[in-house]
Amino acid sequence: MSGKRTPETSVKTALVWLRRDLRLGDNPALQAAIDTGGPVFAVYVLDEKRQFSPGGAQKWFLHHALQSLDENLKPLGVLLILRRGDAGKIIPALAAEFGARSVFWNRRYAEDEITTDKKVKAALKDAGIEPVSFNGALLAEPWEIKTKSGGPYRVYTPFWKALRERGPTRRECPAPSKKLKTPPPRVPSDKLGDWGLVPIKPDWASAFGEDWTPSEKDALDRLDDFLHGAINTYGRNRNRPDKHGTSRLSAFLALGLISPLTIWNRTCAAMDKSDVSGSEAWKFLSEVAWREFSYHLLYHNPKIPTEPFREQFKSFNWRSDKKALDAWRRGMTGVPFVDAGMRELWTTGWMHNRVRMLAASFLVKNLLIHWREGERWFWETLVDADPANNVASWQWVAGSGADAAPYFRIFNPVRQGEQFDPKGDYVRRWVPEIASLPDKHLHDPSSAPQKILEEAGVTLGKTYPKSIIDLGETRKRALARYDAMRNE
């Protein structure tokens, strides 16, 4: 080593460890690091061995988000350092190398993440470096919302009522704008391009760029657009995959390019100016609150990423069926609404929420395949994969989750299609091989007379798969298996 990288001892160097909070605005850890007045290093560590390390699709998003973050940090004089490996070792080592007085981060809530953070905390303390953590990810942290008897909520509606009454438990902090007085010295960083986050061959993310511009600015623009448009029809159109009825902010929330508090505050401001219908806006915020509820569940029930929330589901008799699982993943089940969703997911890294529910229901109820298989696939293919949301939502659909729907509520993808994609625009877009079928038969090609199939150029089993299961029979089978579990 040629000399010390350590800055003057009179200057307090700060390190901010960024994770799923890749933004400047409303970032308490970054703000605190900058407020120290000394040089600031920002570090992102990629550790693919960890449970909630971004999956394939999210890596694409991450690549662009880091690029954009770096561009935003530069004018402030904050250096973004990229490292790969065990954060438990890398962060304390870097802090020591920089002669940092403090390390700042925003808290995480999954058991595996908490374990890593505790390890880092202990190592820093041993080295005489101060670890400082903040709430940067939630409106209220899991220990801040309690039932009257002091425990965590296990049902959404009373949780939402309590959260709404309490409101966010911290203030939004503005994006830093002043250039730092003492920029930190240059430090080696991994090259983002070397991480291989963006697929090359095959380039399955080729179409992602049409839907996503992963930057903080794009997140704020999306929110702004939403608050000037779709929010006023949110209640009606949020369930319509054939329309642009949602905010499409999930991917930005998942990697923290925007905070839920910023969403909350700007939505409330739009309501106050009475530009926006209150009932529609509250409906939107209640969806943001579902994310909060999932985080609270995950924190208070650390085993739910792998174990059923409801104990009795431990004995549920899942099927294993590689062929069916594969057909589901590829969007080749022969059930148009399910296939449309699974193809949208593969092509764009995102799937409309209504379709997520019925595609998930199809896997766990009609096919009786374990929700963890679905959870794994979604983790790999969603740009918005979120440790809490993904797990809690899959368990909800499977019936093993908190506040689960009664088991007898089994989605029928044909009925759902008729209801939420009535003109078939969504299915025709993603399943073009049956696009010429008339509306009446589009969601259930097997119902079409041979003549109509021929006219539409559809040969079931050839140009488009025959449905791999009978919806009615598999529904009965699922109910029977649920009964068997209950009677054990």
Place this chain on the structure above:
DNA sequence: TTTTGAGTTGTTCGA
């Protein structure tokens, strides 16, 4: 302690 009302997102069947 006991009681009471309620619980994101559905489907089918029969009148």
Place this chain on the structure above:
DNA sequence: GTCGAACAACTCAAA
């Protein structure tokens, strides 16, 4: 086509 009931019981949260 439309409507209400049945589908199961159980657990949660608050009074």
